[in-house]
Amino acid sequence: MAGRGHVDVSERRLRPIYDALDASNNKKAIQEADKVLRKQKDLICAKALKAIALLRSSRRQEALLLAAEVASQEPIEEATLQALTICYREMERGDLVARIYENAVKKVPQSEEFLSHLFMAYVRLGEYKKQQQTGMALYKVVPKNPYYFWSVMSIVMQALTTEDEKLSQKMFLPLAERMVEKMAKDMKIEAEAEVRLYLMILEKQKKYEEALEVVVGPLGSKLISEIELQSLKQAELYVQLEDWPKANAKYRKLLLTNPDNWLWYIHYFNSLFHLVNSGWTPSEADEGSSTDVITGTVDMAIAFVEERVEDELKNGKRLQRGPFLARMELLKRLTERGNQEAADKIGSPSDLLKEYFGKFGDKPSCFMDMRPYLTMMKLDDHAKFVEELQTYLEIPKKGGELSLPSDVKSMQRHICCVGLARSLGLQEHLTERDELIQDLMRRHQHGLQFGKDLLPTDVQPSDSYLLMTVHIKYAVYLKTQERSLLFEMIVMLEKGVACSPSNAQYKLILIKLYILLGAFQPCKKLYDNMEIKHIQQDTLGHFYSCYAVALGHLTSACSILSAMLKFFSANHKDTTEYIIAAYKYGSFHKIPEIISFRERLNLSHNYSALAVERMLLDFIMETTNPEQMRELLDFMEISPEKDEIKWDLLKDNRDMTVLSSWEPKERELTDQQIEQSFCQDKQWLRLRSLILRSLAAVILMSQPAPLDGEHSLDKQDASKNGESQVGDGNTLLSLILEINAHVQDVECQPSSGNMYLLCGPVPTRMKVYLDGQHHILLTSIFQVAVDVHSLETSDLNQSQELQEQISRNFDCILKTLEYVLDSMDTPIATPGSPPQVYPQVLQGLVLLVETLCLMALVTSQCQVMLKPLKATLTKKKKKKKNPTTIVPQVFNDYKMFVDSLVQFGEKLHKCLMEVNTVITGVDVSTLEIGPVLEHAEKDAISVETVWKKVKDSYQISVGEMSEVLKQKLQFLRTIRL
Numbered sequence: 001m002a003g004r005g006h007v008d009v010s011e012r013r014l015r016p017i018y019d020a021l022d023a024s025n026n027k028k029a030i031q032e033a034d035k036v037l038r039k040q041k042d043l044i045c046a047k048a049l050k051a052i053a054l055l056r057s058s059r060r061q062e063a064l065l066l067a068a069e070v071a072s073q074e075p076i077e078e079a080t081l082q083a084l085t086i087c088y089r090e091m092e093r094g095d096l097v098a099r100i101y102e103n104a105v106k107k108v109p110q111s112e113e114f115l116s117h118l119f120m121a122y123v124r125l126g127e128y129k130k131q132q133q134t135g136m137a138l139y140k141v142v143p144k145n146p147y148y149f150w151s152v153m154s155i156v157m158q159a160l161t162t163e164d165e166k167l168s169q170k171m172f173l174p175l176a177e178r179m180v181e182k183m184a185k186d187m188k189i190e191a192e193a194e195v196r197l198y199l200m201i202l203e204k205q206k207k208y209e210e211a212l213e214v215v216v217g218p219l220g221s222k223l224i225s226e227i228e229l230q231s232l233k234q235a236e237l238y239v240q241l242e243d244w245p246k247a248n249a250k251y252r253k254l255l256l257t258n259p260d261n262w263l264w265y266i267h268y269f270n271s272l273f274h275l276v277n278s279g280w281t282p283s284e285a286d287e288g289s290s291t292d293v294i295t296g297t298v299d300m301a302i303a304f305v306e307e308r309v310e311d312e313l314k315n316g317k318r319l320q321r322g323p324f325l326a327r328m329e330l331l332k333r334l335t336e337r338g339n340q341e342a343a344d345k346i347g348s349p350s351d352l353l354k355e356y357f358g359k360f361g362d363k364p365s366c367f368m369d370m371r372p373y374l375t376m377m378k379l380d381d382h383a384k385f386v387e388e389l390q391t392y393l394e395i396p397k398k399g400g401e402l403s404l405p406s407d408v409k410s411m412q413r414h415i416c417c418v419g420l421a422r423s424l425g426l427q428e429h430l431t432e433r434d435e436l437i438q439d440l441m442r443r444h445q446h447g448l449q450f451g452k453d454l455l456p457t458d459v460q461p462s463d464s465y466l467l468m469t470v471h472i473k474y475a476v477y478l479k480t481q482e483r484s485l486l487f488e489m490i491v492m493l494e495k496g497v498a499c500s501p502s503n504a505q506y507k508l509i510l511i512k513l514y515i516l517l518g519a520f521q522p523c524k525k526l527y528d529n530m531e532i533k534h535i536q537q538d539t540l541g542h543f544y545s546c547y548a549v550a551l552g553h554l555t556s557a558c559s560i561l562s563a564m565l566k567f568f569s570a571n572h573k574d575t576t577e578y579i580i581a582a583y584k585y586g587s588f589h590k591i592p593e594i595i596s597f598r599e600r601l602n603l604s605h606n607y608s609a610l611a612v613e614r615m616l617l618d619f620i621m622e623t624t625n626p627e628q629m630r631e632l633l634d635f636m637e638i639s640p641e642k643d644e645i646k647w648d649l650l651k652d653n654r655d656m657t658v659l660s661s662w663e664p665k666e667r668e669l670t671d672q673q674i675e676q677s678f679c680q681d682k683q684w685l686r687l688r689s690l691i692l693r694s695l696a697a698v699i700l701m702s703q704p705a706p707l708d709g710e711h712s713l714d715k716q717d718a719s720k721n722g723e724s725q726v727g728d729g730n731t732l733l734s735l736i737l738e739i740n741a742h743v744q745d746v747e748c749q750p751s752s753g754n755m756y757l758l759c760g761p762v763p764t765r766m767k768v769y770l771d772g773q774h775h776i777l778l779t780s781i782f783q784v785a786v787d788v789h790s791l792e793t794s795d796l797n798q799s800q801e802l803q804e805q806i807s808r809n810f811d812c813i814l815k816t817l818e819y820v821l822d823s824m825d826t827p828i829a830t831p832g833s834p835p836q837v838y839p840q841v842l843q844g845l846v847l848l849v850e851t852l853c854l855m856a857l858v859t860s861q862c863q864v865m866l867k868p869l870k871a872t873l874t875k876k877k878k879k880k881k882n883p884t885t886i887v888p889q890v891f892n893d894y895k896m897f898v899d900s901l902v903q904f905g906e907k908l909h910k911c912l913m914e915v916n917t918v919i920t921g922v923d924v925s926t927l928e929i930g931p932v933l934e935h936a937e938k939d940a941i942s943v944e945t946v947w948k949k950v951k952d953s954y955q956i957s958v959g960e961m962s963e964v965l966k967q968k969l970q971f972l973r974t975i976r977l
Contacts, residue, residue, distance in 0.1 A: 010043060014079070017049045021056075029053035044070045048083035055090055063087065071096065074103040081117070092573075094124045105137075112142045119150060123583060124576050128157045145183075146586060149194050152179050153588045156201060160592055169205065176201045184219065192222045193586030199233070200589055208240045228254055239267065244274040249292045252304065259308045260322035269326075269333060272301045298334065298342045305330055306346075321369060324356050328373045335376055349376035350385050357416065358392050362409035367419045367662070374424060375665075382424040389417045404443065408450045408461050414443070415464045418662075422468065425664040437472060440465045441492075448499055460500040466492060467505055467660055474758045475667065483836055486513050487943050494941045497526075504530050505660055511543050514950070515762065518839025520551040521953035524560075537567045538606050539655040542761065545606070549613055550765055551839070552846040552957030554621060554964060561614040568607045571598060605650045605681060612688050619695060620853045621964060624971050626702070626864050629857060633699050640697035641731045645689060652678040659759040669760045677761040683746050684764040690739045691778060695854065697732040698785045702861035729789045736779050736786070743775050768843045772820050774851045777813055781858045784809045788862045791869060791890065803890040810897040813855070817904050820848060821911065828915050828954070837950065842957060845912065849961045852905055856968040859898060863975050866894060870977050891977055898975050905969045912965070915958045919951050 013036045020029035033050035036043060048070045055063035067087050075081060081100060088096040098121040104114045119134040135151030138144075159172035180198045183189050189198070195214065202211040214220060215233045223229040231254055238247035248271035254264050275296035295304045308323035327346060334343040346352070353370055360366045377385060393405075393413050405411040418440070421427060427436065447462020454460065470489050477485040490513050496506045507526040514522045527544045541564055548557035575598040582591045601607065615636055623629045656674055746766060756762070769775065787806045791799055828841045870891055 010040070010045070013040065013043070014045060014049065017046065017053075021049065021052060024056075026053040026057045030057070044073055044075055045077060045080040045083060048075075048080050048087060051087045052083060052090070055087060060091070064091065067091075067096075071100050071103075074107065075100070076104050076107050076114075078113075085117075094121065097121045098125060098127070098130075109137075110141050112138065115141060120580055120583070123580055126161075128154045128161065132158070145188065145190055145194065148179075148183065149197060149586070149588065150583055152176050152201075153197060153583070153591065155179070156197070156204070156588075157591070157595075159204065160595075173201055173205050177205070177207075189219060189222075191586055192225055193588055195219045195222045197588040200592075203240075206240075208237050212237045212241070228257060235267065239271070242274075244271045244278070245280065245294045245296060247271040248275060248296055249294045252295055253292055255308065259312065260320035262322055262325065265322065265326040265329065269301070269330060272296065272298070273333065273337075298339065299345075301330065302342065302345055319359055321360055321363075321365075324352075324359065325369060328352050328356065328376075332373055332376055349373065350381055350388075353377070353385070354388060354392075357389055357413075361389075361392055361413040361416050364412060366412075366416045367423075370416075370420065371423060374420070382426060386417065386421045386424065386426060389420065393417065404446045408447075411443070411447050411450065411462060415462075415468075418468060419464070422471070422662040423664055425666075427472065428664065433472065433476075437469050440469045440472075444469070444496075451500075457502045459503050463496065463500050463503050463505070464660070466496045467509075468662060470509060471662060471758060475663075478756060483517070486517055487946055489513055490517075490946050491941060491943060494946065498941065501529075504658075508540075508543055508659060509758065512758070512762070514953075515547050515551070516756075516839065517837055517950050518551055518842045519950040519953035520547055520553045520556070521956055522949045523547065524553075524556055534567065535601075537564050538601060538604050538653045540658065541606055541610075542654045545610060546613065549617060550843055550846060551953070552842065552849075552961050553953075554617065554960045557613075557617060558621070561610050561617065564610050565607075565614060568601060568604070568610070571601045600651050600653065603646060603649050603651045604653045605678070605685065606653060608645050608650065609681070609685050609688075612685060612692055616688065616692055616695075616850075616854075619857060620850060623857060624967065625974075626699075626860050629699050629861070630703070633696055636696075638693065638696040640693045640700060640735065643689070643693070645685070647682065647686070650682060652681075654678075654761070656759065656761070661759045663757075663759075667757060669757050673757070673760060677763075680764050680766065681761075683742070684766050686742055687739070687746075687766070687769070687775070690735055690742065691854070694732060694735045694739070694778070694782050695857065697735060698782065698858050698861045701729055701732060701785065701789050702864040729786050732782060732789075733786050736782050739775060739779055743770065746770070765843060765847065768840055769847055772823075772844055772847055772851075773816055774820075774847055777816055777820075777851050778854060780809050780813050780816070781855045784813075785858055785862055785865075788865045788890075792865060800889070803888060803893070806890055807893045810893055810900075814897070814900050814904070817848075817852075820844075821904075821908060824848075824911075827918050837954075842915075842954065845908075845915075846957070846961060848908060849912075849965050852901070852908065853964060853968045856901065856972050859901065860971065860975055862894065863977060866891065867977055894977065898972055902969055902972050905965055905972070909962060909965050909969070912958050912962050916955055919954050 016032040017029050017036065020026070020032055030050055030053045033046045033053065036046040037050075040046070047066055051063045051067040051070065054060075054066065067084060070080065070084060075084070081104060084100050085097050088094070088100075098118065101114055101118040101121055105111065105118055108114055115134060115138045119131060119138065122128075122130045122134060131154035132151050135147055135154055138147040139151065155172050155176040159168040159176070162168050162172070177198075180189075180194070180201060183194070184198070189195060198214060198219070199211050202208070202214065212234065215223070215230060215237065220230045220233070223233060226232070231250060235247055235250035235254060238244075238250055248268065251264050251268040251271060255261065255268060258264070272295065275294075276298060280294075280296045295301050305323065305327050309327055312319055312323050328349075331343055331346045331349060331352060334340075334346070335349075353373060356370060357366065360369065363369075393410060405414060427433075444462045444465035447465065448460060450462065451458070451460040470492060473485055473489050473492075476482075477489075490510060493506050493510045493513070496503065497510070500506065507530055511523045511526055514520070514526075523544055532540055545560055545564055548554075548560050575594050578594050579591055582588065582594065615638070618632060618636075619629065623632060652674070654674075656669055661668065747770065784806055787802055787809070790802055794802060824841055824844050828838055828845075873888070
């Protein structure tokens with residue numbers, strides 16, 4: 001009883017600390033913990049809770065020391081262990097969590113709770129070998145199946161993650177197989193998850209026959225979590241075994257139970273044509289009435305598919321699309337194989353497509369369903385086909401007036417019909433294009449009445465009309481490059497968003513159009529309104545993330561890049577929780593998928609690009625002296641000599657199919673264009689990464705070597721004192737050569753084709769960057785840093801050639817800067833009707849400001865290296881008492897270069913200020929928007945409002961660049977030797 005009373009007292013004393021932590025009142029939690037510890041010094045749980053409060057109060061070091069003190073006592077009380085676990089997890093020190101439970105298990109080796117916590121701690125660390133050992137220890141303490149299979153799964157993970165394939169196939173997987181076989185022989189396998197793990201082990205070893213025996217045997221009856229799972233596993237294994245007759249029969253049987261499963265049709269057709277290619281012929285047994293009959297000839301397959309269609313028509317219920325699509329798929333495959341005789345038995349492509357349109361034309365998916373099969377029709381039949389589709393529209397015709405649908409279904413049929421006409425290329429050479437645009441806009445306005453009662457989160461049914469209109473206008477823009485068309489499309493889409501605020505298609509296209517105008521500010525609001533979350537940060541981030549920096553919105557860029565990087569950094573933590581849940585609930589087959597997903601995110605190109613851009617941005621915006629640069633470099637942990645990016649493994653996670661498209665085949669986004677775009681993105685990332693690493697090398701190289709007394713200028717002493725810096729100089733030199741080689745490779749590659757497709761990616765800034773000779777400017781200043789560093793190991797009086805080389809590089813940099821600025825003589829915008837904006841000029845100015853800022857940082861590091869040299873020279877001069885000693889040329893050249901940089905920066909700043917004047921002077925009051933807007937409602941959204949957004953965005957860009965430039969100019973003015 002006395003012991004129980006002591007526990008109650010401790011719990012009562014700890015309660016105020018828990019309450020304060022729950023209320024996020026960390027200061028009070030610390031006070032309450034101190035109060036308890038004054039009364040009961042040996043209550044280590046109070047110390048653990050205090051460590052949590054200290055950590056949450058940003059006193060990490062104190063928290064770490066206090067937690068270490070508690071951990072050193074090797075506690076076994078549940079409350080203390082939980083508090084320490086929370087503290088270490090918030091510190092992201094999973095290794096210390098494992099350590100405290102290792103100590104607890106040593107003291108209480110038979111504790112199921114401690115062992116299970118230890119197992120999960122190893123799961124968080126990915127320590128598969130220790131997981132295996134802990135799982136078996138758990139099973140020995142408490143012989144439960146889940147613990148045994150935790151150990152088996154840990155062995156499987158060792159097999160999947162080892163780089164030695166032989167070790168995987170010869171040791172880990174056979175061991176896992178034997179362990180499961182033992183349980184199977186002892187009749188101890190109880191759950192479906194255990195059977196699926198058994199199958200996974202066999203399939204990883206390509207033992208498909210053994211896996212098939214498991215599926216058809218008693219254990220296969222446990223596969224019940226999905227409908228027809230046992231039959232489906234059999235079919236998949238027959239495919240792996242290339243037993244095409246049985247695979248065909250099994251998928252045929254599956255289709256009898258669910259004739260709408262498209263994936264099963266694909267496998268069924270694959271098995272069919274394997275049988276046809278092998279010359280298979282049916283036997284008497286195959287021609288029986290069994291449900292496992294093999295349909296291994298084209299005629300039998302045609303009959304089977306026709307039966308499914310007939311059954312669907314007889315059903316009388318809501319028609320399923322699967323059988324009708326399967327019939328067209330079979331026709332397409334037969335046509336591609338040149339089996340026209342069999343294809344004719346199914347029917348003509350146009351008849352099947354018309355029938356499908358007649359039955360499913362009112363479904364939003366109809367266009368995408370029919371599109372893959374349009375190529376079966378002859379070119380001459382396209383116009384007739386579309387004309388015949390008009391008979392299915394059910395839209396009443398009025399003499400001399402536009403015929404409008406009376407309900408949503410009729411409108412959806414018309415949308416599908418117009419989309420098919422565009423996809424077939426019938427709108428390419430229309431002389432009445434403006435009439436078509438007006439027609440679509442009227443239909444969009446008319447269709448809004450069908451969505452009056454929809455929630456704001458629902459998409460309007462007539463939105464596709466507006467999207468088609470934008471696609472038509474954008475196609476014209478690609479040919480003519482008339483900027484007024486961009487304004488027209490933006491006005492249309494802005495009005496569309498007002499009517500259908502949840503249409504993500506509108507917003508994504510608007511983002512793209514605003515970026516083409518060089519305006520980022522409107523994009524931020526549009527992107528935020530879409531509430532992009534989680535994995536969409538990676539798949540859709542390419543629409544938006546990189547343009548904040550490119551268009552000069554540096555403050556927004558900081559918050560955007562940080563938010564996106566937070567998703568990637570949280571990825572490991574989140575996916576670990578999913579893996580733990582998979583172990584707890586026995587979803588073993590999901591664990592490799594989750595880990596593969598995590599790795600794909602870690603290797604995302606977008607992740608690397610965001611990280612590099614954010615680090616460059618931090619150097620540009622956050623540093624105003626060499627000490628800050630070194631602190632920031634230490635925080636970033638950049639290693640100049642080691643490239644952390646795994647270039648060959650980078651993944652392209654961009655979603656290029658998110659935008660709807662009705663474009664004809666010649667303007668469809670192809671896989672080749674996507675691959676080309678990804679290649680260009682990697683080239684740009686490599687250049688930016690090399691620049692970042694070069695900057696880091698300069699910072700490391702400029703750190704003063706430890707001196708023993710007076711700094712020596714002779715080679716021998718310098719080599720003793722500065723030996724560590726020589727390696728950094730060589731590193732920077734190799735990076736300069738790498739930049740030059742990379743740029744040369746990029747310039748040698750052929751120019752990209754049309755990468756401005758509405759559904760495609762926008763090109764990188766590489767062309768603007770190279771045209772502006774920014775790579776020459778940066779490599780020249782990096783070379784100066786290398787040469788200045790070389791002076792530390794040379795006698796200044798004997799290094800005239802090196803000093804002249806530095807002087808030549810200074811002159812080259814200044815002349816190039818003047819040339820680049822003079823070459824941007826095109827105004828950023830020209831007043832008039834319509835206005836012309838030149839976003840490439842804005843991008844050029846952004847890059848010039850960025851390059852000047854980076855040059856200022858490198859110049860300051862050169863001062864760090866030169867200052868000790870001058871101080872030593874001054875001391876020698878005083879000792880010799882010789883006032884006629886000649887000051888080395890490099891000091892005067894350096895001073896003149898810094899002064900010239902400041903003068904150039906002031907000139908650039910003046911150019912930025914002139915941009916505001918030019919932008920403000922643009923008059924859009926007389927801008928004529930095309931006939932498409934004649935019938936649009938007069939509301940607040942107009943060209944003037946769009947131009948105001950563009951103008952405000954440009955002014956923000958100019959303002960932020962001016963601030964950064966002023967900061968770096970002030971920094972340069974403080975540089976003195």
